[in-house]
Amino acid sequence: MEFSSKLLEKAVDEMSQLPGVGKRTALRLVLHLLGQPKENTLQLAEALSTMRNDIKFCKNCNNISDTDLCEICSNPNRVEDVICVVEDIRDVMAIENTSSFKGLYHVLGGKISPMDGVGPNDLNIEPLVQKAREGKIKELIFALGSTMEGDTTNFYIYKQIQEFNITTSTIARGISVGNELEYTDEITLGRSIINRIPFETSLKS
Amino acid sequence: MEFSSKLLEKAVDEMSQLPGVGKRTALRLVLHLLGQPKENTLQLAEALSTMRNDIKFCKNCNNISDTDLCEICSNPNRVEDVICVVEDIRDVMAIENTSSFKGLYHVLGGKISPMDGVGPNDLNIEPLVQKAREGKIKELIFALGSTMEGDTTNFYIYKQIQEFNITTSTIARGISVGNELEYTDEITLGRSIINRIPFETSLKS
Numbered sequence: 001m002e003f004s005s006k007l008l009e010k011a012v013d014e015m016s017q018l019p020g021v022g023k024r025t026a027l028r029l030v031l032h033l034l035g036q037p038k039e040n041t042l043q044l045a046e047a048l049s050t051m052r053n054d055i056k057f058c059k060n061c062n063n064i065s066d067t068d069l070c071e072i073c074s075n076p077n078r079v080e081d082v083i084c085v086v087e088d089i090r091d092v093m094a095i096e097n098t099s100s101f102k103g104l105y106h107v108l109g110g111k112i113s114p115m116d117g118v119g120p121n122d123l124n125i126e127p128l129v130q131k132a133r134e135g136k137i138k139e140l141i142f143a144l145g146s147t148m149e150g151d152t153t154n155f156y157i158y159k160q161i162q163e164f165n166i167t168t169s170t171i172a173r174g175i176s177v178g179n180e181l182e183y184t185d186e187i188t189l190g191r192s193i194i195n196r197i198p199f200e201t202s203l204k205s
Numbered sequence: 206m207e208f209s210s211k212l213l214e215k216a217v218d219e220m221s222q223l224p225g226v227g228k229r230t231a232l233r234l235v236l237h238l239l240g241q242p243k244e245n246t247l248q249l250a251e252a253l254s255t256m257r258n259d260i261k262f263c264k265n266c267n268n269i270s271d272t273d274l275c276e277i278c279s280n281p282n283r284v285e286d287v288i289c290v291v292e293d294i295r296d297v298m299a300i301e302n303t304s305s306f307k308g309l310y311h312v313l314g315g316k317i318s319p320m321d322g323v324g325p326n327d328l329n330i331e332p333l334v335q336k337a338r339e340g341k342i343k344e345l346i347f348a349l350g351s352t353m354e355g356d357t358t359n360f361y362i363y364k365q366i367q368e369f370n371i372t373t374s375t376i377a378r379g380i381s382v383g384n385e386l387e388y389t390d391e392i393t394l395g396r397s398i399i400n401r402i403p404f405e406t407s408l409k410s
Contacts, residue, residue, distance in 0.1 A: 001298065002298065002301065002302075003298070004268055004269060004270055004275055004276055004277070004294065004297070004298075005260060005269050005270055005271045006271055007252075007255060007256045007259055007260050007271055008256060008260065008269055008294075010252045010255075010256065011252045011253055011255075011256040013252075014248055014249040014252040014253070015249065015253075017245065017249070018234050018237060018238075019233070019234070019237050020230075021234075025225075027295065028224070029223050029224065029226075030253075030256070031293060031294065031295070032223060032224050033223075033253065033257060034256075034257070034260065034269070035314075038257055038258070040222065041253055041254065041256075041257035042254050042257060042258075043219055044219040044220070044222070044250075044253060045249075045250040045251070045253045045254040045257075046250070046254075047212075047215045047216045047218075047219040048216055048219070048220075048235075048238065048246055048249060048250045049246065049247050049250035049251075050212060050215075050216075051212045051213060051215065051216040051235070051239075051246075052238060052239070052243055052246035052247060052250075053243070053247075054212055055210060055212050055213065055239065063209055064209060064210050064213055064239070065209055065210055066210045066211055066212055070209050071209055072209070088236065089209065089213075089236065090232065090236070092209070093206065093207065093208070093209075096207065097207075
């Protein structure tokens with residue numbers, strides 16, 4: 001693409017570095033901004049740079065936060081020794097929305113994925129093992145996505161903390177509420193039969 | 206969505222004002238930026254605000270430019286009295302890529318569209334009529350998209366400049382090069398028969 005303006009070209013180049021945004025989409029977005037009042041663009045730019053400069057990660061759980069200790073970790077009503085291992089802030093938000101968990105989180109910042117060049121040392125795993133070593137964890141809940149990378153990460157962490165007498169669990173895999181059996185994939189359905197739960201338990205939830 | 210960080214929330218809110226970007230996509234984009242070196246985000250923010258603050262519109266054709274007169278309008282080799290009417294810079298770039306046009310452009314900045322609240326006065330039409338009145342235009346080529354709004358805008362401008370003895374044309378509508386007849390819509394095919402061109406002419410292009 002040849003641009004009549006270097007400023008426009010630079011803006012489009014920068015925008016097109018976002019994931020899923022090509023040159024054409026970037027041009028569309030930038031032209032949209034040009035058609036809006038100047039303040040909109042300046043506010044967007046300001047919000048992005050302030051966010052990147054000032055944002056913090058919670059010392060305890062590594063979640064994104066405005067303070068040294070995030071709201072969840074600093075809440076005295078949460079159960080401190082039950083820890084849910086998640087990939088990133090989106091998972092924290094999703095679980096918080098269910099109001100079904102009263103413990104704390106531990107945000108890994110990704111999953112082990114050799115294909116993408118992400119090894120255990122690139123993730124926030126060591127502080128979790130350290131907590132386990134210090135006897136601060138009673139139960140650990142693995143809540144990573146049910147993929148090869150998620151399972152690998154779960155297993156890696158499990159091996160690291162195995163010796164510390166911690167109850168471990170993973171969130172249940174099974175048929176989504178409201179789904180028909182016939183549309184469920186075979187692996188999920190097969191596992192949901194093997195890992196069946198007592199009927200009385202299912203009545204309570 | 207409830208965010209654990211006001212800074213993050215603000216950035217997501219601003220990003221989600223871009224067309225086609227919802228809250229979830231905005232969060233994904235912002236988390237991507239957080240995973241990248243700080244410079245990337247700052248450069249993006251800088252490029253956007255500089256672009257919005259410093260960009261100019263060419264005095265003559267209203268195209269986006271870094272100078273008062275754009276590169277095309279200031280090029281002495283272009284034919285000054287043949288003017289191609291287009292919607293925005295993307296159309297200029299598309300036509301320039303063909304190397305088939307040696308005249309100047311006139312960028313309207315949109316199309317007349319009552320549904321979107323865009324009337325003739327919101328567009329850059331008056332300067333074009335003024336040029337016509339001053340006898341600066343020999344030929345006017347309408348190159349707007351072939352939609353209801355495009356046709357309306359063409360007709361509106363045509364009525365305004367009708368009295369000034371200007372040759373007017375629109376870019377040809379017809380079957381795309383390489384297309385089979387059976388997949389062409391009826392209106393295009395019908396028009397392409399009515400507006401057929403001499404075979405000798407078609408050999409030259």
